[in-house]
Structures are given as structure tokens and as C-alpha cells.
Amino acid sequence: MGTTTPPRTLAEALRARGDESLAGLLRARPDLLNPVPNDITQLATRAGTRASVVRALEHLDRFALQTAEALAVAPDPAPYGTLLSLLTGDGLDDGEQRDDAGAAVTAALPGALATLREQALVWGEDDRLRLVRTARELLAPSPQHPSPTGLGPTVAEATAGMSPGRLQEILAATGLPATHDPVSAVAALSSLFTDRTRMAELLDTAPVEALSVLDRLVWGPPYGEVTPNPTPPVKWLRDRGLLLPVSTRTVVLPREAALHLRAGRAHRVPEPVPPAVAAAAERDPQAVDRAAAGQAFTALATVEELLKLWNGGGPAILRAGGLSVRELKRTANALDVTEPIAAFWIELAYGAGLLASDGETDERYAPTPASDEWLDLPAEDRWTHLATAWLAATRTPGLVGGQDAKGRALSALGPELDRSAAPDVRRRVLALFAELPPGTAPDAETLLRRLRWERPLRGGPAASATGQGPAPTEGTDLRSRLALWTLNEAELLGITGRGALSAQARALLTEGEQAAAARLAPLLPEPLDHVLLQADLTAVAPGPLERPLADMLSVLADVESKGGATVYRFTPGSVRRALDAGQAATDLHAFLAAHSRTPVPQPLSYLIDDVARRHGHLRIGAAAAYVRCDDEAVLNEILADRRSTGLRLRRLAPTVLASRSDPGSLLEALRDMGYAPAAESADGDVLITRAGARRTPPRTPPVPVPEGPPVPDDTLLGAAVRAIRAGDTAATAVRKEPADAPSSNAPSGTLPRTTPAETLATVQAAAMTGSTVWIGYVNADGAASQRVIAPVRVEGGFVTAYDHTADEVRTYPLHRITGVAELAEDGKG
Numbered sequence: 001m002g003t004t005t006p007p008r009t010l011a012e013a014l015r016a017r018g019d020e021s022l023a024g025l026l027r028a029r030p031d032l033l034n035p036v037p038n039d040i041t042q043l044a045t046r047a048g049t050r051a052s053v054v055r056a057l058e059h060l061d062r063f064a065l066q067t068a069e070a071l072a073v074a075p076d077p078a079p080y081g082t083l084l085s086l087l088t089g090d091g092l093d094d095g096e097q098r099d100d101a102g103a104a105v106t107a108a109l110p111g112a113l114a115t116l117r118e119q120a121l122v123w124g125e126d127d128r129l130r131l132v133r134t135a136r137e138l139l140a141p142s143p144q145h146p147s148p149t150g151l152g153p154t155v156a157e158a159t160a161g162m163s164p165g166r167l168q169e170i171l172a173a174t175g176l177p178a179t180h181d182p183v184s185a186v187a188a189l190s191s192l193f194t195d196r197t198r199m200a201e202l203l204d205t206a207p208v209e210a211l212s213v214l215d216r217l218v219w220g221p222p223y224g225e226v227t228p229n230p231t232p233p234v235k236w237l238r239d240r241g242l243l244l245p246v247s248t249r250t251v252v253l254p255r256e257a258a259l260h261l262r263a264g265r266a267h268r269v270p271e272p273v274p275p276a277v278a279a280a281a282e283r284d285p286q287a288v289d290r291a292a293a294g295q296a297f298t299a300l301a302t303v304e305e306l307l308k309l310w311n312g313g314g315p316a317i318l319r320a321g322g323l324s325v326r327e328l329k330r331t332a333n334a335l336d337v338t339e340p341i342a343a344f345w346i347e348l349a350y351g352a353g354l355l356a357s358d359g360e361t362d363e364r365y366a367p368t369p370a371s372d373e374w375l376d377l378p379a380e381d382r383w384t385h386l387a388t389a390w391l392a393a394t395r396t397p398g399l400v401g402g403q404d405a406k407g408r409a410l411s412a413l414g415p416e417l418d419r420s421a422a423p424d425v426r427r428r429v430l431a432l433f434a435e436l437p438p439g440t441a442p443d444a445e446t447l448l449r450r451l452r453w454e455r456p457l458r459g460g461p462a463a464s465a466t467g468q469g470p471a472p473t474e475g476t477d478l479r480s481r482l483a484l485w486t487l488n489e490a491e492l493l494g495i496t497g498r499g500a501l502s503a504q505a506r507a508l509l510t511e512g513e514q515a516a517a518a519r520l521a522p523l524l525p526e527p528l529d530h531v532l533l534q535a536d537l538t539a540v541a542p543g544p545l546e547r548p549l550a551d552m553l554s555v556l557a558d559v560e561s562k563g564g565a566t567v568y569r570f571t572p573g574s575v576r577r578a579l580d581a582g583q584a585a586t587d588l589h590a591f592l593a594a595h596s597r598t599p600v601p602q603p604l605s606y607l608i609d610d611v612a613r614r615h616g617h618l619r620i621g622a623a624a625a626y627v628r629c630d631d632e633a634v635l636n637e638i639l640a641d642r643r644s645t646g647l648r649l650r651r652l653a654p655t656v657l658a659s660r661s662d663p664g665s666l667l668e669a670l671r672d673m674g675y676a677p678a679a680e681s682a683d684g685d686v687l688i689t690r691a692g693a694r695r696t697p698p699r700t701p702p703v704p705v706p707e708g709p710p711v712p713d714d715t716l717l718g719a720a721v722r723a724i725r726a727g728d729t730a731a732t733a734v735r736k737e738p739a740d741a742p743s744s745n746a747p748s749g750t751l752p753r754t755t756p757a758e759t760l761a762t763v764q765a766a767a768m769t770g771s772t773v774w775i776g777y778v779n780a781d782g783a784a785s786q787r788v789i790a791p792v793r794v795e796g797g798f799v800t801a802y803d804h805t806a807d808e809v810r811t812y813p814l815h816r817i818t819g820v821a822e823l824a825e826d827g828k829g
Helices: 010-015 019-028 040-047 050-058 062-072 080-088 099-118 133-139 164-173 182-194 196-204 208-217 232-239 255-261 285-309 325-335 339-351 369-375 379-392 422-435 444-454 478-493 503-510 513-523 547-556 572-580 585-595 602-614 632-640 642-647 663-672 714-732 756-769
Strands: 223-225 250-252 279-282 355-357 365-367 440-442 532-534 538-541 558-561 566-569 619-621 625-628 650-653 656-659 773-778 784-795 798-803 808-813 817-823
Touching: 010 040, 019 099, 019 714, 040 050, 040 714, 050 133, 062 080, 062 099, 062 133, 062 444, 080 099, 164 182, 164 232, 182 196, 182 255, 196 255, 208 223, 208 232, 208 255, 285 325, 285 339, 285 369, 285 379, 285 478, 285 503, 285 513, 325 339, 339 355, 339 379, 339 478, 369 379, 379 422, 379 478, 379 503, 379 513, 422 444, 422 478, 422 503, 440 444, 444 478, 503 513, 538 547, 547 572, 547 585, 572 585, 572 602, 585 602, 625 663, 632 656, 642 663, 756 773, 756 784, 756 798, 756 817, 784 808
Parallel strands: none
Antiparallel strands: 223 250, 279 440, 355 365, 532 538, 538 566, 558 566, 619 625, 625 656, 650 656, 773 784, 773 817, 784 798, 798 808
16 A cells, blocks of 8 residues: 655665566666565665675666766755756756757656666655665765766865864855854855856956866866965965865865856766667678678588597696697697687687587597587587577687786686676677668677667776767777677677678577578588599589588598688598598599599599508507518618618518607608508507597586576566565564563564463464464574464464465474564454
């Protein structure tokens, strides 16, 4: 039931709200739900804590924050008209055109005030608006923390501690009559500074140089340094209280005087309307989609190449975690990209759960089992998997190469790359893209300006805080850098094409992964089952290849160039690699004949036959290591070769050489000398060395680090509001004291204390009459609470009752009830 009495505290204001309004508060400030407050009073207390208020202020848009800043420099409480005049000015011309801005402020102020009220940062009726105390402390001017408005302290604050004689001197200099006490002197000076007519007359007598001093201080910062012997203009201002001393060398322009010079405005440039995102270019939407699809295909190919590169076991993990600079450079060279872009692909694969640590003693990065499942998916599904992982990831590859707060370098896959704001910034940037017509590329400058308006950086540079000057082109705050990185990463991933949002990305944001995959699939090239063999020992793949063909060709040949078509080159080393993997020469001839649209060139056939004839002629096993060959002349040639000196070979038999090197080193050394040896087992069989397939144990993708508590769903909000209401009923219920009980000095809300017999009798009587009682209860963990219950049944040492606090039927052991009291208002409507 409503009340006409205005609220006296924030708790009373919250108590007067409806359930929907309370749910809106908890949705906007989810930190208030952890844990669920016991009652409205506890909710109000928690909403006024410094950490919670700071978090709420940081999530306001610029105009809502400007409204809060204006209230912080207004009288407490302030009527709506005073707040409006602080944002629009007092209507007197100060040399700037304010009509359009004033109309926009007037239209936007009710919405900003509603936002502040909804988040419990402002309470009270329009004639008595109050900013919560913690917010006022954070936003009000102080020497240690200047206000974003650029205003200084009031006359009363600046003259606190000033001698009465000095106050009388100031009054005399301004032409005001003397007073009998400091309080009335301060009031008289404040009245002068807030009177437009008298203040204008005073300033008309000021020297021109004095007005120049005021012009430098009026929009902040309001503090200035003076010498022991100030110049005449400064002395004139100080004598009349227009500059008041803060210390022996510092003076300040009082707030009332600054507001007069500003024509009553708290902010130089109020920003009631969000800046529009301008279009940088208009492109054909179909061309945008095709360009984005082409880049998406390149992204898939790059991630596949990265997985293949680390297939046999990737680089070692640094002791502090992450990838070394040398390994990052090596990977960048292998992928033919720059190091920052290589860091992006590595982090993307890691965030998608395709790469992880193998957990071995010599810990290395390797593909996960999930990477094999990912490779088997259609191309469009692989892309949506990567894009979805990128949107949700808090890991920020743009930080790689920078330094942390302690000056340590940040490495790819390192532990310090999580930034909780990254997912929110990415989605907001793409949402701003989506608001533009299809094919429109936004201007990065205006996009950054819009993001700064939606989430201004509190405590940033003075120019930014007071609205002076244009926004910087290069973002210096984290959110601006995240936005710039988002623009680059979205283009690399194929979210955008030629700077505009693609149709498949729009579908991903609004309709889900399946819709995005359906949009992308027709734009991706179909995998091919053939190549074009050429006489110069190369093969040209005119497009993407089917996976079995691509895998076999990557073993049989080396990639020479990439682009619209991939060029593979056959070399003795690549053919030997295929033979080492267990292929025979006849298998290679058949493979090439089956998959080439051109006849197999004779030089390629000769190359395969020549390498196959020599392959395995030398056999290497473990002695430390030995070389075995049926042709003694070959062994004689090896011994005579000066390059074999380091192998320390000696003949054991006409067809056997022994070495102190290990078999792997000996194998590589002989290959470098131009031979084609094969490793053999202890039984004399040739060892087939297939491409390694090192996999980590099953790994889950890294969990994003949330930015504060998660936003609660409607079910949780409804339950929380009911619990808070019920707890408030219990906390504010007035219990009936027994007639024979002495008057108690116990504070309101303390747990009732009754004997077990009195507890049993009162609960039984309530069950028979259907009345509601107030109990104190201690659970099994020893936690005490107050509850309002309506007993239904009492038997066996338990009472079954409807608990108004929990909004459900519960059973309580009687021995855990510390006492019971009837409600004073029970049964009276």
C-alpha cells in the first residue's frame, strides 16, 4: 500500500518500490545478490558500499554520469529544477550557443535520472533528490580528487578554518556589511556569488588581468599556485574572496563563483545524446560477404596449418607459462604472418579448445583431441566454432609483447592475458556495426567516441572528463584498445569484409551458429579432388583440397607458395618423407595418377623411382648406432667422406659400421650427406616414421574470466525479490510483548527468547488459530536468523509451517527455535 510520506532513507525508498523495480535494481547491479540480502535494510547498506557504487558508476553512460556529477556539486537535497539548471545553465548568454544543447538536456534528463534511481544511486522525490553518500564522496570535488566537472569546493568548505577577521576583510572588500559571526559572513559571501546581478557588478570593477586569471581557472582545474607576493590581479581576486587560500602557496576558485562564470553550468559540454557512428564507406553487401567469406576460409586454413605445425608436439612452455619470443617468431615465420597476427591465431586456437598443454614432464603445447573432431566438421561449422569462441574469450592477444604492472613481458598463451571487458567490447562493437545499413563500413574515430560515451573512463584525462577537445585517435584506455583490436581481429577472422559487417556475422549475432553456417556455406569454395602436375616438379592446387588429398600431398611435397592457388614442390627429401611414412613407389605413382588432371610428368616419375631405389639401402639401428649396407663400396665412400668425421664411425664387418652417435642423429647426418638411409628395428625390419600425432589428454577450453558477477536470470531474480521481501517482513514485524514481561531495553530486531514450554504453547496456539508468529532460529551450522512463520502442524518435536521469509512450507525442530513472539499487527488487517 502506497504512502504519501517522502522517504527519509535509501532503505525506505527501496521498500516503497514494486517487485519489478527491485528486480531491475538487482539486474543492473548483480553484485548486490552475492549473497542474497536478508532484507531491504541490508540491500540498501550493500548498495551504498564503496566497491558496489564504484562498479555501478563505471557502468553508466556519459550523460547519466554527468547527471550524477551535477548532483554531487548541487545542494543536498536538490530539487529537479536546480539539477536541470546545472546541466543547461541559468539561461543567461555566456557567449556560446546553448539552445539546442539545452533542449536535448531537458529531453534526456528524465531518462538519466530514471537510470540513476533504478540503480539506487539517486533516491527521493523530484523536489528532494539525493545522491547516495558514497557516490557524492566519489564525485564531489576535493584537492586529492578533482571533480570531473572542474569545479572546486564551496565557499563554506574553502573558508573552513579561516579566521573571523580575515572573513570580515573579504566582506569589506566586496562592499558587504560586517557580520557578528563567521557563519553569517560565509552566508553573505555565498549569497553575493550566487546573485547574478551583484556578481556581475563586482566583476565589472575587476582589472582585465584578473578576468584572465579567472578564465584560466573557470573550467578547471580550479586550483592555482601563488607566490608570497602575488601580482596585483591575483591580490585583487584574493582580497574579494574570488580566490580563497587552500595552503600558503595554493588558492582555489570557489564553486559559487565558478558557476556564475559558467552561466550556471556544471559541465562545459553536456552530452545528452550519444554520438552517431559515421559511415566511412558504402560497399556492395554481396562484395562484403564474399570478401568476409574469403577471409574466413583463410582463417580456417591458417588454424589448420598451425595445428599441423604443432601436430608432433609444439613448443615448450616457459617456466612462468606461455610461449617464448623465439617460438612465437618461429611460428610466425612458418605461418608467413607477423608476430602479432601469429599471437592472435595461437590464442584463437587455444581459446577454441584446439590447443593446450600436454601436461607431461617436459611440458609442451599440442593439439587436443577436440582438434581432430573440429577438423572433421564442414568448413562453415569450423568457422562458427572459431567465431563463437572469439566472441566469448576474455584472453586478449593484442596485449602480447607489452608489459604487465610489474614490468614483465606478456607472452602469448601466458597467464596474464585475460581482460574481463573483452567480450562485452567485442559484442558492442559488432552491435554498432549491425546498426548501420548492410555494406556500410563505420568510421573508427566516431565508433570509439560512441564507445567512450556509453562507458566513459572515470578519472581519465581532464580533457576527456570535462568534455574538452576531440577524442584521441589512438585509444589510450583499455576499452578503446580493445575496440581497435576488435576491428582488426574481426577482419582477420572474416566477421567483417572490407570494413563492413558480413551477413553471416549478422546471423551469428542474432540467430545463432546454424543460421550463420547456412549463410556462409554457399560462399565458401568446394574442396577439390585433383591437382595439376607440371614438368618442373611442382603441383598446383587450384583451390582447397579434400582433406585426404591435402594430407597426403603435404607429406609427399613441400608447400612453395600460397594464395588463390597453392603450389607444391616435389624434392628428394619430400619423396623420402613419404617413403619413410610407409608408402611404396608404386603407391606414390598410383596416387599421383589418380589425383592429377594432367599426365604425370616423366621427371617426377624418375624422381620417385630414383629416391625409392636408394631408400633403405643403408640401414641404421641402435648399438649406440650402426650402419648396415649390403654394398661395401657405399660404406667405403662414407668412411672416406670428411663430413663423417664427427660421427666417429668404425667398421665392425665388411657391411657394418658402428657409431657413438644415437640413431636419430646418425640418420639425419647421413641424409645431410646426400644418402637415403632407413631406420630399422632390433629385428631388422624397416621402421616406418609417420608424421607424429601428439595429443594432449582431453582438455576443456579456457573459461572466460567474468567481469563481475553474472547477470541473474528471471527465475533467480524472482526468488531473490521474494526472499528479500519476506526477510524484510520478518525484520520489520512488530512483535507483541507479554503483558507480564518487564520493559526490555533490547534493540529492535533481536532474536526473541522464550522458554521451551512457552515456545511450544505459543506455536500450538498459532497452529490452532491460524495466526502468524515471529521466531528466532539457529540452524545446524550455528547461523542465527529471524523468521515469520504461520504454523500448520506441531508434532513429534517439529513444527511444520509456512515460512514467509523463504516463501515456502518448511519443518523446524522445536529445540532449534530460540524463542517465539506474536506479531502486534497480526489479525488486524
